[in-house]
Amino acid sequence: MADGQDLNTRFSGPSESPGLLLWRTTMRWQRVMTAALAPLDLTHVQFVLLASAMWLGRNGEPPNQVQLAAQAGTEVKMTSDVVARLEAKGLIARETDPRDSRAKVIRVTPAGAAVAQRAIVAVETADAAFFGPVDEAQLVGLLQQLAGEIR
């Protein structure tokens, strides 16, 4: 009945697998981000897409959803969904690209820019508190080798 006597030899237990640690740490970090952004009525992904849209549009060349997804590292479908939520909140505006009627150009509204500014501060503060205990440069160095290219 899988009572384990025969398992102890080849099943040493979860121990400290880097994968499990990575997973748990990120879930914890996500909860911290969620809490930091809740007062602004933003989820973490909504924040990432809003900030990414602002970043990409900083030189007057607002992106379409595919470009935004590539920058943010999110799925195209999910980007579509989340952007629709941001639009419903009035934080971004979508209009059909005059040069490609399939594509929708994404612009951050003034309200969106204002929320984003406050969100960036909240996220940076929460991030600093979360990563305070560790050597950030060292962690970034390790993660950059694992993060892979933006899809």
Place this chain on the structure above:
Amino acid sequence: MADGQDLNTRFSGPSESPGLLLWRTTMRWQRVMTAALAPLDLTHVQFVLLASAMWLGRNGEPPNQVQLAAQAGTEVKMTSDVVARLEAKGLIARETDPRDSRAKVIRVTPAGAAVAQRAIVAVETADAAFFGPVDEAQLVGLLQQLAGEIR
């Protein structure tokens, strides 16, 4: 219109924030785990709960769902849902605890133990490939400071 000229001074871009890197790296790792476990018809969370249940029951003291959730670091509600799926697949069995009729004792079935053995190998292989490029001990050291206690 938030075109960015006024933002460049105080919005330096996403850069390499450790939080974003952590998030992207974990999403990437999750996709690797998903692919590694797909042939066994298991998701990553299902694997974690199955393996955790086996681990906790290794000495003939099978856990209830709260204990399992604590070990696996998952939400109690989600643990309930996922365990129901594992039960539907015949990989675990649930029975009411005779000493506490609210609680359900979770046992890994022989079929579940067999799948778990193969899954452990698949996950360890995929993990080794994923974390190959980096110093695992260093990464584990950093993550352990951030992972927090199991809730």
Place this chain on the structure above:
DNA sequence: CCGATTTGATCTGTGCGCAGATTATCTGTG
């Protein structure tokens, strides 16, 4: 013993995350 509180499991509802399919549009080649 009894009411108050706690605990174990589940439900509703929202929001990612992703696979697979769909529709409309664009682009390249003959």
Place this chain on the structure above:
DNA sequence: CACAGATAATCTGCGCACAGATCAAATCGG
């Protein structure tokens, strides 16, 4: 021009992840 293939956005459907509520059973103080 025509048509094959690629691309942008969206849809269905499943499975986490979590907040908040529900309900029954256990436990504790009096």
